Every structure is written in C-alpha cells, then in structure tokens.
Amino acid sequence: MSFKDRVRKEVLVIDGAMGTLLQQRGLPPGWCPEEWNVSHPEVVKEIHKLYLNVGADIITTNTFGAIKAKLADYGMQDRVKEFNLAAVRLAQEVAHPVGAMVAGSVGPLGKFLQPLGPLTFDEVYRQFLEQCQALVEAGVDLIILETFGDIGEMRAALIAAADAGDVPVVASFTFDETGRTFTGTDPETAAVVVERLGASAVGVNCSVGPGQLEKVVQQLTQSTNLPVLVSPNAGMPEMVDGRTVFRETPAVMADYAGRFVEYGASILGGCCGTTPEHIGAIHQRVKGMTPKIRSNQFGLRVASRVKTVTIHPAGLPVAIGERLNPTGKKALQAEIKEGKTEITRRDALAQVEAGAEILDVNVGVAGVDQVAAMERAINALQVLVDAPLCIDSTDPEVIEQALKLYHGKAIINSVNGEEKSLKTILPLAKRYGAALIALTLDDQGIPPTASERLAVARKIVQRAEEMGIPREDIMVDCLVLTVSAQPEGVPETLKAISMVKQELGLTTSLGVSNVSFGLPNRPLINAAFFAMALAAGLDAAILNPQDQRMMETLRASAVLTGRDVRAEKYIAREQANTGTAVPTAASPKSAASPLEVLYQAVLSGDKDNIISYIDQALAQGLNAMELLDKALIPGIEEVGRRYGEGTYFLPQLMMAGETMTKSFERLRPELAKNPTKRVGTVVLATVKGDVHDIGKNIVSVMLANHGFEVIDLGKNVDNEEVIKAAREHRADIIGLSALMTTTMVHMPTVIKRVKELGLNCKVMVGGAAVTAQYAKEIGADGYAQDAVEAVRLAKELVG
Numbered sequence: 001m002s003f004k005d006r007v008r009k010e011v012l013v014i015d016g017a018m019g020t021l022l023q024q025r026g027l028p029p030g031w032c033p034e035e036w037n038v039s040h041p042e043v044v045k046e047i048h049k050l051y052l053n054v055g056a057d058i059i060t061t062n063t064f065g066a067i068k069a070k071l072a073d074y075g076m077q078d079r080v081k082e083f084n085l086a087a088v089r090l091a092q093e094v095a096h097p098v099g100a101m102v103a104g105s106v107g108p109l110g111k112f113l114q115p116l117g118p119l120t121f122d123e124v125y126r127q128f129l130e131q132c133q134a135l136v137e138a139g140v141d142l143i144i145l146e147t148f149g150d151i152g153e154m155r156a157a158l159i160a161a162a163d164a165g166d167v168p169v170v171a172s173f174t175f176d177e178t179g180r181t182f183t184g185t186d187p188e189t190a191a192v193v194v195e196r197l198g199a200s201a202v203g204v205n206c207s208v209g210p211g212q213l214e215k216v217v218q219q220l221t222q223s224t225n226l227p228v229l230v231s232p233n234a235g236m237p238e239m240v241d242g243r244t245v246f247r248e249t250p251a252v253m254a255d256y257a258g259r260f261v262e263y264g265a266s267i268l269g270g271c272c273g274t275t276p277e278h279i280g281a282i283h284q285r286v287k288g289m290t291p292k293i294r295s296n297q298f299g300l301r302v303a304s305r306v307k308t309v310t311i312h313p314a315g316l317p318v319a320i321g322e323r324l325n326p327t328g329k330k331a332l333q334a335e336i337k338e339g340k341t342e343i344t345r346r347d348a349l350a351q352v353e354a355g356a357e358i359l360d361v362n363v364g365v366a367g368v369d370q371v372a373a374m375e376r377a378i379n380a381l382q383v384l385v386d387a388p389l390c391i392d393s394t395d396p397e398v399i400e401q402a403l404k405l406y407h408g409k410a411i412i413n414s415v416n417g418e419e420k421s422l423k424t425i426l427p428l429a430k431r432y433g434a435a436l437i438a439l440t441l442d443d444q445g446i447p448p449t450a451s452e453r454l455a456v457a458r459k460i461v462q463r464a465e466e467m468g469i470p471r472e473d474i475m476v477d478c479l480v481l482t483v484s485a486q487p488e489g490v491p492e493t494l495k496a497i498s499m500v501k502q503e504l505g506l507t508t509s510l511g512v513s514n515v516s517f518g519l520p521n522r523p524l525i526n527a528a529f530f531a532m533a534l535a536a537g538l539d540a541a542i543l544n545p546q547d548q549r550m551m552e553t554l555r556a557s558a559v560l561t562g563r564d565v566r567a568e569k570y571i572a573r574e575q576a577n578t579g580t581a582v583p584t585a586a587s588p589k590s591a592a593s594p595l596e597v598l599y600q601a602v603l604s605g606d607k608d609n610i611i612s613y614i615d616q617a618l619a620q621g622l623n624a625m626e627l628l629d630k631a632l633i634p635g636i637e638e639v640g641r642r643y644g645e646g647t648y649f650l651p652q653l654m655m656a657g658e659t660m661t662k663s664f665e666r667l668r669p670e671l672a673k674n675p676t677k678r679v680g681t682v683v684l685a686t687v688k689g690d691v692h693d694i695g696k697n698i699v700s701v702m703l704a705n706h707g708f709e710v711i712d713l714g715k716n717v718d719n720e721e722v723i724k725a726a727r728e729h730r731a732d733i734i735g736l737s738a739l740m741t742t743t744m745v746h747m748p749t750v751i752k753r754v755k756e757l758g759l760n761c762k763v764m765v766g767g768a769a770v771t772a773q774y775a776k777e778i779g780a781d782g783y784a785q786d787a788v789e790a791v792r793l794a795k796e797l798v799g
C-alpha cells in the first residue's frame with residue numbers, strides 16, 4: 001500500500017535521530033555524515049534496523065545534508081547523486097523486507113533566499129531538484145523536507161520535489177517556543193502555503209520538546225485537512241560538560257505522541273536526542289490508534305510569510321488595497337521608472353493602517369522593465385507589511401517572477417475565460433500555489449447578462465479543477481460597468497454576484513470604483529453601489545482603503561448582512577475609534593521631519609531609500625552625529641525591542657540591520673575629522689560568535705576622530721586574533737564589543753590571556769549586553785555605555 005493510502009488508514013511511526021547515533025558509532029566531529037553511506041554502509045544500516053526493530057513504519061535516509069550547498073563544506077559537492085542513491089539503497093535493503101517505507105530526507109540549505117540572503121529562487125530550486133531527482137530515481141516511497149525554518153525556502157523545495165517525480169512529499173517545519181518558525185511563519189500559514197504546493201502531509205520536527213509543541217500541533221491540525229507529522233526533539237537541549245544533552249524520557253515522549261494523535265496528527269516520531277527506545281515507546285503508545293480524518297471547509301486562504309487572510313462566503317468582507325497601481329498616478333509612475341520604492345512603501349503602510357487586509361500590486365508602466373519593477377516591489381513589500389499580496393499584471397512573465405519571489409500564497413489578478421489567459425495563467429497558479437481572481441469575460445468580451453457571466457465563471461472553474469487547482473481558491477469578479485454609460489449593467493453585476501455564490505459556492509470580488517466614471521461626486525456613487533454589492537453577497541473589494549466612506553460602508557454592511565456576528569467587529573472598531581480621520585491620498589508621513597523619516601526608515605528596513613533620506617537631512621543642515629543619536633540609533637533600538645517582544649521577526653531585524661549598516665557607511669566620512677595629534681592605539685573587535693558591528697563601528701570612528709589609531713578587526717573575531725593584533729601593534733587598549741549574553745563570555749577569556757602574557761595594555765568593554773557591573777566582575781579596565789563615553793574612557797586609560 002502506498003504512503004498516501006496508509007497515512008489515511010493507520011497512525012504511522014517514523015524513526016528518530018540519525019546523526020547522534022552515527023557519532024556514537026565513531027563519526028568524527030566535523031566529518032560529513034552522508035559520506036558514511038558510502039564508506040560505512042553497515043553502520044547506517046544497523047541504525048535503520050534498530051528503528052525498524054522497535055516498530056518504525058517509515059525510516060528516513062541519511063541524506064539530510066546530501067545537497068550541493070552542504071556537501072560543498074566538505075569539498076564533496078560533486079557527490080550529491082552518489083550519496084543519495086547509496087543512502088536509499090541501504091534503507092530499502094532493510095525496510096522493504098519488513099514492509100516499512102523509505103522516506104528520502106532533505107534538509108534546508110542553511111542560507112537565506114532573497115531578499116533576506118544571497119540566494120535566488122532559481123539557484124535554490126536547482127539544488128533541491130538535483131537531490132530530489134536522485135532520491136526519486138533511487139525509488140523512495142516518499143520525500144520528507146524536514147527542519148525548514150524559512151517558508152520561502154520550503155516553497156522552492158516543494159516545487160523542485162514536485163518536478164522531480166510523482167512521489168508524495170511531507171513538508172515539515174521547525175517552530176520555536178513562540179510557536180513560529182525563525183522567520184516568523186505561524187502553523188496555519190505554513191499549512192496554507194504547502195498544501196497548495198502539493199504537499200501530501202505537513203508537519204513539525206526538531207524545534208523543541210513535545211511539551212512546547214502542543215499548541216503548534218493543535219494549530220496545524222485545525223488549519224489543514226492534510227495528515228500531520230510530529231517529530232519533536234527529546235526535550236530542550238542542555239549543555240552538560242561541553243556536550244549537548246536531551247533529557248526527555250521515552251515514556252513522556254510516548255505520552256505526548258498519544259495526545260498528538262488525539263489532536264489529529266497521524267505520523268509520529270522523534271528528532272534530535274531521540275533513540276530507538278523513544279521510538280519504541282511511541283510505537284507502543286499509538287499502535288492501534290486510528291487517524292482522525294478531517295474535512296473542514298476553510299474558504300479561500302491567502303498568506304504572507306507571517307499571516308493568513310481568509311475570505312469565506314459567510315465571513316467578513318475583505319478590503320484589497322488598490323493604491324499600488326500607477327494608472328493615473330504620475331509620481332508612482334516616475335518612481336517605478338527610476339527603480340525606487342519610496343511611494344510604494346509609504347502607500348503600502350498607509351493602506352494597511354487604513355484597514356486593507358490584502359494589497360494589490362501593479363507596476364504596469366509603459367517602457368519599463370516590469371519584471372524588474374515587480375521584483376523590486378515584491379521584495380520591498382514582503383518584509384514591510386504582513387498583508388498578503390495580490391499580483392496584478394497581464395504579463396505571465398511578470399506574474400511568474402512575482403510568484404517565485406513571494407514567500408507566501410499570493411492571489412493572481414487575474415485569469416479570465418479567454419483561451420490564451422486560461423492556458424498561461426492557470427499553470428502558473430498551479431505551479432506556484434497561488435489563488436486566483438477570475439474575471440467573467442472571455443474571447444467575446446464582457447457578457448451583458450448575469451447568466452452568461454456565470455457561464456464564464458463555470459468554465460474557468462472547470463478548467464482550473466482539471467488542472468488540480470481547488471475551486472475554493474478561485475474568487476470570481478463579476479465585473480461592473482460604468483453606470484453613466486450602461487445603467488442596465490449594474491443590476492446584472494449584482495445578480496451575477498448572487499448567482500456565482502449560490503450556484504457555484506464561490507467567493508466574489510469586485511473593482512468597485514469603475515461604476516462611477518464620468519459622474520460628479522464619485523465617492524458617493526461608489527459607496528452606494530458597494531453597499532448594494534455587499535448586500536448581494538460580495539466577499540472582497542479592490543478599493544482605496546484610505547477612502548473612509550468605503551471602509552465605513554464595508555463595516556456597516558457586514559453588520560447588516562449578518563456577516564459581522566453580533567456586530568462584534570463593528571463595535572470594537574467604533575470603541576477604539578479615536579475620531580481621527582483615516583489619512584487620504586498623500587500619506588502624512590511625507591510631511592514628517594527628516595529625523596522622523598529616518599527613524600521610520602530604520603523601523604521599516606528601508607535600505608533602498610535610506611541614503612537619499614540621509615542626504616536630504618544633511619542638506620537641511622542636520623549633522624551626522626545628530627542623525628545617529630536622534631533617529632538611527634533610537635530606530636534600531638525600537639526594532640530590537642519589537643523583536644524581543646515577538647512583534648518583529650528575523651527578516652525585519654535583518655533588513656533594519658542592513659539599513660543601519662548602509663546609513664553608517666554613508667555617514668562615516670561625515671563623522672571622520674582626521675585629527676593630527678596621536679594619543680594611542682586601540683585594537684577594536686566585536687567578539688567571537690557575534691556579528692553585531694554597528695555600535696562598534698561608531699565607537700571606531702569616534703576614537704579615530706579623537707586621535708586614536710584604531711586597528712578595527714571587524715566582527716566575529718577569534719580571541720587569539722585579538723591578542724595577536726594587540727601584540728603586533730603594541731596596542732595601548734584592546735576594545736571589545738558584545739551584544740549578546742551568549743558572546744560576552746569571550747571577554748573574560750581575552751582579559752585572562754592579556755594577563756597571562758603580561759601585555760602592557762588595558763581592556764575596555766562595551767555593547768548592549770555588557771554592564772558596568774559585568775565589566776568589574778571580569779576584571780576589565782573600563783566600561784563605556786556609548787561612543788562618547790568610550791572616547792572619554794580611552795583617553796583616561798592612556799593617561
């Protein structure tokens with residue numbers, strides 16, 4: 001029986017850790033574990049057998065890192081196929097005779113995709129394709145993409161796995177104690193994105209212990225009808241005598257496994273620190289339990305990296321922001337031509353603030369490279385706002401590029417009933433797991449009657465379903481004509497909305513403002529028509545969310561049509577309403593002071609525009625130190641605060657960090673004063689394991705301005721390298737910066753070495769993690785809280 005059949009009928013047990021068991025059997029630290037598939041096949045086989053003997057139904061191949069990027073660390077990048085084929089063969093030899101299945105394990109690359117890192121979608125896709133093709137060729141029963149923390153990378157891996165062959169794929173993420181992946185994805189969003197990319201099951205592995213995963217498992221099982229895998233670590237790792245120890249017992253792990261099956265999980269196993277004993281106990285506990293088959297109706301769900309938005313036939317209507325569209329907007333057209341994203345960012349934030357739950361993105365300017373323009377917009381927006389995006393273009397190439405880059409589940413705006421559109425757009429939606437807005441027009445144009453538009457909608461749905469796109473992922477736009485020219489068109493549109501909902505059970509959307517072309521006081525007509533469309537059952541509208549009347553109409557109509565049950569949302573909004581009007585057209589941000597603009601730019605990680613903001617501020621007479629102290633540093637500190645409290649995620653931290661670094665590079669020459677008198681030499685470094693260098697760089701420039709020769713060793717600097725440089729340059733002072741509690745522990749080691757070697761140099765320390773008290777405890781000669789204080793202290797230390 002195949003994996004897909006078995007997983008619906010029985011609760012399956014999957015094996016536990018491989019790496020730790022290989023190490024126990026002699027795999028040297030730092031050696032490539034996958035190489036042992038070739039050099040030590042008997043050891044790998046023995047481990048598989050241990051798991052099979054205790055009841056594992058699925059064993060995973062020793063191929064977690066058998067992919068080019070990882071093997072390159074060992075100079076073995078040309079052995080991808082060899083290691084994968086060997087690993088599958090070993091597993092099959094022991095699994096198949098006992099009726100167990102072989103899952104080809106695929107792990108993440110360990111580097112980020114753009115815009116967070118250097119890798120392009122195509123590069124990542126190619127690497128996963130190479131590995132998955134080898135696994136499929138070797139005959140795995142399923143592939144498991146495991147321990148993924150970045151949804152963007154998971155998307156590329158799933159698309160590659162689907163292209164590699166017709167093998168079921170399990171998409172398994174790692175979530176931390178906050179219940180999100182390290183790039184901020186929640187369990188529902190993870191499930192929504194992967195199920196449309198063809199995953200046969202979704203899951204969580206590694207991460208933390210089973211206790212910390214309980215909520216994640218509940219959320220996963222409630223968010224998808226797919227089978228759910230749960231393979232936690234044997235508790236949280238602890239460091240004991242320099243070794244990592246996992247303390248969760250087999251009995252406790254088994255207990256949780258039973259509970260997870262009750263929540264709806266159906267593939268149970270373990271990850272780091274688990275042994276055959278753990279898996280045996282899990283097998284005993286879940287043996288004979290049957291999987292809970294779920295058949296929930298979720299409606300149309302779209303997702304950004306961090307948030308899912310549901311459009312449900314009975315749920316609240318949703319506003320799709322229309323302002324990121326250059327039609328009729330000269331400033332936005334000019335920005336797109338110049339390759340900038342300033343207005344795009346500002347309008348995106350303003351629309352979300354005004355209540356848009358999804359943002360439509362259109363870059364259609366004549367004579368512009370629209371693929372590049374869309375790429376810029378998507379990369380800027382997907383880190384800036386949590387609202388999912390609606391890709392609005394008629395060019396399949398532009399749509400495809402957007403869908404490759406987007407780390408979520410987008411909507412394509414739009415497909416229609418024309419043959420050309422069906423043939424080009426539907427395959428893109430299928431391949432990249434996107435939802436669709438379906439326009440009810442075809443080769444004959446817009447049909448005049450509601451029943452004809454219904455027929456077009458029916459045809460689009462049928463073609464989409466034939467291609468494997470589920471009908472709930474299609475939202476039908478019944479099209480509104482201009483009432484001044486064709487008054488008979490309005491009732492037909494309203495009728496079509498009702499018919500599509502009743503007869504096809506689909507959700508509907510509309511670009512409302514078309515209705516009022518050519519009439520005075522257009523907002524009035526728009527709002528009245530919008531209320532009528534909502535009464536007819538409209539589920540979403542592409543509109544200007546900064547138009548207060550439209551948003552109020554949406555909220556009030558939701559109450560009147562019974563979609564806002566007990567008017568809860570309406571009341572909450574009215575109570576929270578401070579009476580301030582929602583900003584219109586020109587965002588208020590444009591009137592902000594230069595310091596406020598810079599502060600906001602750091603908060604939003606606006607590395608594209610930060611230099612021009614700095615130039616503007618300098619041109620207005622502000623000085624570099626003022627910009628740092630009053631805008632940039634407070635901005636990055638606020639980012640740190642939000643990251644610490646869990647409202648910002650790693651991508652935002654990274655973009656803000658890059659924005660800061662770029663700002664500093666621009667300000668460096670402004671800060672440098674080139675003093676002549678030399679007062680001493682400082683060897684400066686951010687300690688080992690720590691890549692935070694923004695503060696250290698400021699200290700570096702300030703010291704140089706005050707007559708110190710600064711030997712700046714950079715960041716993540718080894719302790720011995722610091723000592724070596726101090727000796728070589730006869731340093732008067734060693735300056736160490738650390739921003740993490742985990743890295744400041746290198747400071748006492750350096751101080752100890754200075755003393756051991758009898759170096760005639762003082763050690764000063766600083767950085768956000770360090771305190772005066774800590775400096776005293778470790779025997780440092782001084783501590784400085786900021787760069788100005790660092791200069792004062794350094795002068796004092798050199799007498």
Ligand code: B1M
Nearest residue numbers: 640644657690691692693695735736737740741766767768
């Ligand atoms: Co990270 N980060 N970060 N981060 N980051 C912190 C430090 C954190 C406090 C955020 C938080 O959780 N709230 C937290 C550490 C928690 C802890 O240990 N207590 C944290 C974490 C967890 C992480 C990662 C682990 C995140 C992850 O990957 N999951 C990761 C670690 C990477 C690593 O180092 N191995 C990470 C990564 C990053 C980025 C790369 C994205 C980026 C750094 C980019 C870069 O530096 N090139 C980044 C950033 C930007 C921050 C925050 C938000 C800002 C740091 C900063 O630049 N501050 C930070 C939160 C925070 O500190 N509030 C945070 C502005 C700078 C001017 O201040 O460096 O303190 P500071 O320097 C001051 C003074 O301290 C003093 O003068 C400077 C000027 O006034 N000073 C000295 C500094 N050095 C001195 C030396 C001296 C004297 C004075 O004498 C020699």
